[in-house]
């Protein structure tokens with residue numbers, strides 16, 4: 033989500049005539065798009081800002097902008113802490129960057145963090161990839177998970193209309209994009225705030241309806257979506273994914289804890305049994321689907337047994353990938369105020385233990401690709417080895433392979449069959465075949 037916001041803001045700066053500086057310490061305007069999901073992300077921003085503040089003392093024309101979730105969380109307090117900042121802007125204001133910078137030009141310090149209806153994006157994002165594009169479909173989140181700062185910093189749910197989304201996808205296709213990822217903090221909430229009921233009394237604009245609606249855009253070969261919420265994940269959605277050929281066989285469904293008591297404390301609104309049912313449904317309809325998830329360890333009060341229950345779910349499900357995090361108390365969230373916080377040492381130990389298991393399981397899961405032929409969309413040159421290209425399988429496995437096949441070079445943006453001959457925990461390598 034932050035990457036997509038950054039690309040939109042970079043597009044606005046480009047349309048205003050800004051050119052990307054080669055180095056951060058050479059720029060006349062520096063914009064940090066910040067994250068506050070964990071404390072260490074927050075601390076990094078202050079350290080980056082420190083360097084720019086030093087520069088600003090000798091370069092008064094230097095403009096410093098702090099955007100994103102930390103900006104929203106801290107608001108004016110950020111200006112008190114770092115008075116050299118010119119503009120503090122929350123994520124809902126990303127599309128207003130030009131008008132906010134115009135105010136800054138008049139010599140004002142500006143804070144834009146009020147609740148704001150997100151404007152339909154009129155500027156072309158400056159996207160990092162020419163092949164795969166992010167498409168926001170819903171902003172904000174109305175859930176109240178007790179550990180999570182997102183609703184406080186990204187505001188209420190605001191869905192874009194199906195037509196606006198489809199138009200953006202058509203534009204991407206015209207510009208040569210092959211893959212799109214539909215984005216929402218809780219993408220299953222898509223359309224809850226849009227009007228419309230079907231004749232059968234069902235809501236008209238669900239994520240499933242949206243998938244059917246955008247599926248036929250010519251030129252787009254692959255469609256992904258994230259992030260799913262087990263509370264709202266429907267069987268109808270799984271059936272649509274099985275039926276629509278462009279929808280990739282990868283589901284990212286955070287489960288956060290394998291223990292029902294902790295899930296309740298987190299206010300997630302599902303049990304681990306319901307989560308298992310979703311995974312079983314996916315696997316019965318789409319047997320080769322990859323499943324990934326997010327997990328938090330060391331939530332307040334988590335006992336050793338409750339932690340073991342999480343490890344147990346990892347083994348039972350056999351995830352292709354899991355993003356793990358040690359619980360980090362966030363401002364303005366209920367769990368941060370609870371007295372039963374665990375020590376940093378326990379959290380780090382549990383994180384280490386779970387990471388080892390995640391890696392082991394991911395490698396076991398990857399064995400299923402050995403000697404198989406996988407369809408890979410070529411995304412770029414491997415930044416660590418320019419003799420290789422890289423791309424992803426439909427199941428989202430990063431794959432590396434040589435740049436040519438028989439007597440021709442392979443092009444970025446091409447879809448190519450790769451015979452997988454080398455397996456690691458988080459990536460594959462192989463040989464292109466005709």
Ligand code: SF4
Pocket residue numbers: 173174175176177180181182183217218261
């Ligand atoms: S659904 Fe996701 S974004 Fe929303 S509050 Fe829960 S964890 Fe945060």
